[in-house]
Amino acid sequence: MLPQMLRGLRPLVTKTGQVRALSQLSTINAEEVQKFSAKSAEWWDPHGEFGMxxxxxxxxxxxIRDRIAPIAQDSTPFKGLKMLDIGCGGGLLSESLVRLGGNVLGADASYNNIQMAMLHSRKDPALWTGPGQLEYxxxxxxDLLAEGESFDVVLAMEIIEHVNNPSEFLRVCADMVRPGGKLLLSTISRTPMAYFLTNFLAEDVLKMVHKGTHDWSKYIKSEELREAIHSLQGGWQVDDVRGIAWNPLRGRWVVSEKNGDIGVAGIGSLEVNYVLTASKTEFKFFAIDTQDWLGSSQNCAMGGQPY
Amino acid sequence: MATRQLKAIARLHSAKLLLPRIRTPVYGSSVPNCALHTSARTPQAQPVSAGKHSSAFSQGQSTSHIYDVVIVGGGVAGTALACSLASKPEFHSKKIALIEAFDLAPVKNWTPSENVYSNRVVSLTPSSVSLLKDIDVWRHLHQDRIKPYDDMQVWDAISGARVEFNTSMLGQGSADIPIAWMIENVHLQNGILASVAEHNSKGAKMEIIEKIKVSNISYEKNTDDSATGFDLSDWPTVELSNGQKLKTRLLVGADGANSPVRNFANINSLGWDYDTHAVVATLDMDPLRSNDTAWQRFLPTGPIAILPLKNGVSSMVWSTKPHLAAAIKALPEDSFCHLVNAALRLSTADLKFLYQELVENPESFGSLIKEELTWRESVKLKSKTDSEMREIEFSVPPNVVGVQKNSRAGFPLRLRNAERYIADRVALVGDAAHTIHPLAGQGLNQGLLDVQKLSEVLKMGVRNGEDIGHIHLLSHYASNRYGRNVAMLSACDKIHRLFGTELAPIVWARSFGFNAVNAFEPVKAEIMKYAMGLEQSTSDVKRSTDHN
Structure with missing residues (x-):
């Protein structure tokens, strides 16, 4: 077991902070670039289907910053943290995490998504010049779990409502979190309000996203998710759950100011989008012969400490 | 079992696009397009081990032309933005440059010389001062060279109606808050550059490229960067007169009313020219009277403002018809002083006669104005008691006794507003975004509010890991500033038009309005707070605290 865990510590990229292997860059497969650049541009269009x-x-x-690095004032609060963005899509979240210094693996089951994400990442040198590191x-x-990967932070944002077996997905994500690390999830609750907004309004009436994007029956209520996390192996606890709502007047999404406020105006039955943070208890006995890596893992997985 | 189920993992729509599972190699250790190429050709390739590309080499030379922010224009707005960014730790790791065509050495080496003042001055509002304090500029300024004033007298030449503003009316504890602080532009800029240097000594990396012009701004096909694998085709490329090319994530136009950055971004500037020029000058005032009041008299030809710089020295801004402005500017010193005193004291009918003489008989104007002024004043004060004479004297500015050498200058008045303040990877601040009638002294203050909001928005962007050139982020700046600037532009425009008429009903209405405003303190307090930028700053504080 131990060798497998240690293998998971292999850095995603070597930590030289440099852009590398320039000689190989001159050979671009024009066909592949052409095929995906239109798709990528569409995915990344600020006014397109993914605008919201x-x-x-x-x-x-x-x-995420408030949960993981509440005190850090600099521009790279996630420096040294190994992070997984599962279901990374076009790389929206992954790119932001890398800019904040994270050592990020963006993973997606869709080949197209990964190609779009890669193509888009060429548009920002800051993703490649460090200290953040990016891999798609x-x-x-x-499969990542089977390969023995582990992370300080696993993020499953807007993804669990799309998988077929959410409890199994949750277990797999949780198992990839190192002791002392965190799991963050965001999803949509299975309430009539959520049906109205995401299925009826967004798909049928306003046609902001195409029909079939959302499957209401797969939505999970925040209480169900909380219970599922508490029943996980490995000493899990839910730190924080908040609603996240679109404020049309301010033209932006706003997270509730208080832990536990999930629904609109604090009314539980009106919950729609929400975000949750859970943390995994640290197991001290691992420290016996792996002082070195556990030490670093603890530092990285912080739980609100400055680094 | 679980394997099959978990294969459906995808964000949003991706589930529909599920293709045969293809593993792409690690590409953090190689390059974006290389990885794409490899994955297409060898879909089953195993992840490349991290150590394989250990032949890493420094990319120093080839990324040195890539910037996070390039600010074009080293005026007050541009340098204040540079300073504001340099003052924030979030930007210490960002690569930022400011480009200024002229030599900044005279500004950096400026030292105050007693009693001699520049003719380019600004009246800083409390919200501008609080920004300057926040970004550590205020303590770099010579405090004895800044003139605060807490009293402002505005009156109408035709009706004599008058409004007096005094900060004591803002309520408890505000009695000693100045309405504004008078400062020379060069002094302000000197302080800003000193503060930038200090921020640089504390970890900021603000690069100032001076004495170099921007020769071209364009989007470039990605030819230069094929070596690095980056695709910077939608990043503005700024070509400098020394041949250097900078590519930037965000290009800020602080490059004045004829902004090349605005032209590059294809943003039109809307507005009109007033049939009015402003004459500015530094005046020596009667040193026996205290000089703590800002004065503004609305003449039918435009307002004349006298703003205190210190006891015995004031700054003048006189807006008038272009042909009069030219003649006023060219007058001998003593005649000029008499005419300014006349403009602040005589009736509009007397002034009309003087203007006519000024244009038609310029040779004899010198002796005429002296006689006229003395005679008219003596008539006005005839058979008045001492206390009445005192009251009349204190209702106008101190006598102008001299004008400082080479301090007279003139410029045309315009109103301009860019149709947008942002484009993808472009933002406009200060005069590049808007040019305002100077009657309320708001132009530079508006620019500083732009700077404050833009740097706040960019800081928020850095904190959230955003691409700070992205239009979504920049739109927070534009939506905050556009409406407020338009409101101020149109208010100043309406005041200009309102006072540009001698039509009796309008004169009656405006004098009624003036007197009513003067009699009704809460209204005056609101007007003053608005002009002082107080409303703005409190709502901004509220916004920034509840922003997420």
């Missing part, structure tokens, strides 16, 4: 997701991104990053992989959560 783009607008939500700064708000959820701000939430076309793979699944369970």
């Amino acid at each position: 997701l783009h607008l939500m991104n700064p708000t959820r990053v701000s939430y 992989r076309n793979t699944t959560a369970e």
Whole structure:
């Protein structure tokens, strides 16, 4: 077991902080670039189908920052943290995490998504000049777990409502979190209000996203998710759950100011989008012969300490 | 089992696009397009081990032209933005440059010389001062060279209606808050540059490129960067007169009313020219009277403002018809002083006669104005008691006794507002975004409010890991500033038009309005707070605290 865990500590990229292997860059496969650049541009269009997701991104990053590095004032609060963005799509969240210094693996089961994400990442040198590090992989959560990957922070944002077996998905994500690390999830609650907003309004009436994007029956209520996390192996506790709502007057997404405020105006039955942070208890006995890496893991997985 | 189920993992729509599972290699250790190429050709390739590309080499030379922010224009707005960014730790790791065509050495080496003042001055509102304190500029200024005033007298030449503003009316504890602080532009800029240097000594990396012009701004096909694998085709490329090319994530136009950055971004500037020029000058005032009041008299040809710089020295801004402005500017010193005193004291009918003489008989104007002024004043004060004479004297500014050498200058008045303040990877601040009638002294203050909001928005963007050139982020700046600037532009425009008429009903209405305003303190307090930027700053504080 131990060798497997240690393997998971292999850095995603070497930590030289440099852009590398320039000689290989001159060979671009024009066909492949052409094929995906239009798709990528569409995915990343600020006014396109994913516009609302783009607008939500700064708000959820701000939430992640508050949960993981509340004190840090510099521009790279996630420096040294190994992070997994599972279901990374076009790389929206991954890019932000890398800019904040994270050592990020963006994983997606869709080959197209990974190609779009890669193509887009060429548009920002800051993703490649460090200290943040970026890697995209076309793979699944369970394959990553099988390969022995582990992370300080696992983020499953706007994804659990799209998987077929959410409790199994949750277990796999949780197992990839190192002791002392955190798991962050955001999703949509299975309430009539959520049906009205995401299925009826967004898909049928306003046609902001295409029909079938959302499957209401797969939505999970925050209480159900909280219970599922508490029943996980490995000493899990839910630190924080908040609603995240679109404020049309301010033209931005806003996270509730208080832990526990999930629904609109604090009314539980009106909950729609919400975001949750859970942490995994640290197991001291691992420290016996792996002092070195556990030490670093503890530092990284902080829980609100400055670094 | 679980494997099959978990394969459905995808964000939003991706589930629909599920393709055969193809593993792409690690590409953090190689390059974006290389990885794309490799994955397409060898879909089953195993992840490249991290150590494989250990032949890493420094990328120093080839990324040195890539900037996070390039600010074009080293005026007050541009340098204040540079300073504001440099003052924030979030930007210490960002690569930022400011480009100024002229030599900044005279500004950096400026030292105050007693009693001699520049003719380019600004009246800083309390909200501008609080920004300057926040970004550590205020303590770099020579405090004895800044003139605060807490009293402002505004009156109408035709009706004599008058409004007096005094901060004591703002309520308890505000009696000693100045309405504004008078400062020379060069002094302000000197302080800003000193503060930038200090921020640089504390970890900021603000690069100032001076004596170099921007020769072209364009989007470039990605030819230069094929070596790095980056695709910077939608980043503005700024070509400098020394041949250097800078690529920037965000280009800020602080490059004045004829902004090349605005032209590059294809943003039109809307507005009109007034049939009015402003004459500015530094005046020596009667040193026996205290000089703590800002004065503004609305003449049918435009307002004349006398703003205190210190005891015995004031700054003048006189807006008038272009042909009069030219003649006033060219007058001998003593005649000029007499005419300014006349403009502050005589009736509009007397002034009309003087203007006519000024244009038609310029040779004899010198002796005429002296006689006229003395005679008219003596008539006005005839058979008045001492206390009445005192009251009349204190209702106008101290006598102008001299004008400082080479301090007279003139410029045309314009109103301009850019149709947008932002484009993708472009933001406009200060005069590049808007040019305002100077009658309320709001132009530079508006620019500083732009700077404050833009740097606040960019800081928020850095904190949230955003691409700070992205239009979504910049729109927070534009939506905050556009409406407020338009409101101020149109208020000043309406005042200009309102006082530009001698039509009796309008004169009656405006004098009624003036007197009513003067009699009704709460209204005056609100007007003053608005002009002082107080409303703005409190609502901004509220916004920034509840922002997420």
